[in-house]
Amino acid sequence: MTSFNLEGKSVLITGGVQGLGLEFARALSREGAHVAVTSRDELKAKAVADSLREETGGRAIGVAVDVTDSAGVKRMADEVMQSFGRIDILINNAGINVRKPILEYDEDIWDMVQSTNLKAPFLCAKAVVPYMIKQRFGRIINMASMLGTVALPERSAYCSSKGGLIQLTKVMALEWADHNITANAVCPGPFATEMNQVVIANPEANQHFLNHLPVKRWGEPTELAGLILYLASDMSSFMTGSAIVIDGGWTIE
Template sequence: MDTRSAPAGSALFDLTGRTALVTGSSQGIGRALAQGLAEAGATVVVHGRDRAKAERAAAEITESTGGEAHVALFDVTDASAVDAGIADVEAHLGTPDILVNNAGIQRRAPIAEFSDEDWHDLVATNLTSAFLLSRRVARGMIARGSGRIVSIGSVQSQLARPSIAPYSATKGAIVMLTKGLCADLAPHGISVNALAPGYFATELTQPLVDDPDFSAWVAQRTPAGRWGRVEDLVGALVFLSSDASAFVNGQTVFVDGGMTAVV
């Protein structure tokens, strides 16, 4: 029997001393997630492909939290680039305690007109990247005997809309990748879960937010009656990254204002 005492109360959510890598975190949801992990005490690695944006985000996080933020620049869709990028992170900080697979893109078109290029881009960025990062970081997590992996799904992991069938396919696959990784990694002390946001107001969705008809639909379709704010995701991520979720594994947590709970 394990007789070690577990943290209690707010200490369960304390990430002090842990390192978190958040892919695609120089802007949008990823930027807010990196900020939230830093505020919970983690040393964060801001990832992107635009050095200036990533360095600016890391500097802002350091200034606002007083914590430590680093930058990683590599292509999440390329296996050799992922290997080299994680090797560099490990050389400076060790294997991340927390991996957040956040990088993602959207492409819209009627299915009969959907291009091969857009399909392959969606699969590579939204799904293959989560596989490549999880596989690479899991090696160090297995050796250490602990770790947290959180992948970002979507309400489209469960619900479909016209013109985004390929996107929905990638986000549905994130749910099953999460379960499969749990089966492989839970015996090594590693938790693997997913967060599935609803409709969130970000730089990338601003055109939809500004569309009165679409915003009215979001408000009507969401029981909470509004768009999500990026900070609405932070608490759930900190929970899944911390000791508070020690026995939560293979799950997808929908943070959607109730959208997937109603018809």
């Protein structure tokens, strides 16, 4: 029987300085993983790494990167390799959401959402997977969304990018299975993160969400940690190409 222990494994989490990404970093570090968190803001990335080391006693580094820039992403992967010697787990977590009706959506904003949510996981995988192939081990976890499978008004770019990420995950799984690399997508529903505070703070919008949730509440970031640990560990070695919905029951109907 394998375990969730990640002692000696190295994990790279894009957008790992807040929200779900930070929760993942904490959970993985507690299980012994060396953790690299990224942000566009170098000071913030390094401050979060400092707090992780203090909180868990594990190794952690903060890396500044624009995940939509291929050269920057390559430098990011090289920096993590120099620090840890390997990259076992890649969590493509960085993402944005801009809410507007389609007819009011600016082309530049559309491109920004697609680049961050869909292009960036493609670039990060291209930079990291060659190392995984050499070491004959890898876990790729792409943070998609339930909105990659169902839609909401004013989320055209977000829904499109997350649906594309689910499909990209399946192609990754097919192409790299022979190298002992798995790729899975996590599809969260409404979680109480920084990104969703604008909805939570709007009584009408918040009630609309609660009406669609059989559990009648928003999810807490800690409630995703167990799934991430499973996907990062040897326990999930037979799972690849899956899109796992964890949404409080929203998509049941």
